[in-house]
Amino acid sequence: MEIGEVKEAIERAEGGDEKRIGVTMAIIAVLLAIITMVGHRRHTEEVVLQTRVADQWAFYQSRNIRAQMYAADAKLAMLVPNGRDLGAEFVKESEEQKNGADELRREAERLDDETRKTAKNASYFDYSEVLVEISIVLCSITLLTRNHRFWAISFVSTSAGILLALFGALR
Secondary structure (H helix, E strand, O other): OOHHHHHHHHHHHHHHHHHHHHHHHHHHHHHHHHHHHHHHHHHHHHHHHHHHHHHHHHHHHHHHHHHHHHHHHHHHHHHOOOOHHHHHHHHHHHHHHHHHHHHHHHHHHHHHHHHHHHHHHHHHHHHHHHHHHHHHHHHHHHHHHOOHHHHHHHHHHHHHHHHHHHHHHHO
């Protein structure tokens, strides 16, 4: 065997590892795309919930203001001669508005808690995304340095990323 043939045989043998590393990178890239998409959906869900929370607090404030206005109107009506009946109606309406405001406040607080949980859940996907991106970089380093330790480490970071994504998905 000549030196040229030996070099070609060595390159072919090394090419098999390069193909495996390339396939590994492709699989990791698909996982990254899935994790990124799910993470983006979680963040979108968080934004939608934040909007609902803001709306709920606005409804609460308007109800609360109406309750206070009816209470003030009731006091004024009581000062007017023959205004007791009208004052009683205003007091009743004030109480209804106050009760409605309390329900809206409880719903806003519930939505606020749900928003916090969704944000925390989305964070798992963010961390997962970083770990899987690190795996792709490690595979690239393996191709550049031909040091297979980086490839082995990429499996660890990919596994950790997948576990975080699963944990986020199951919460």
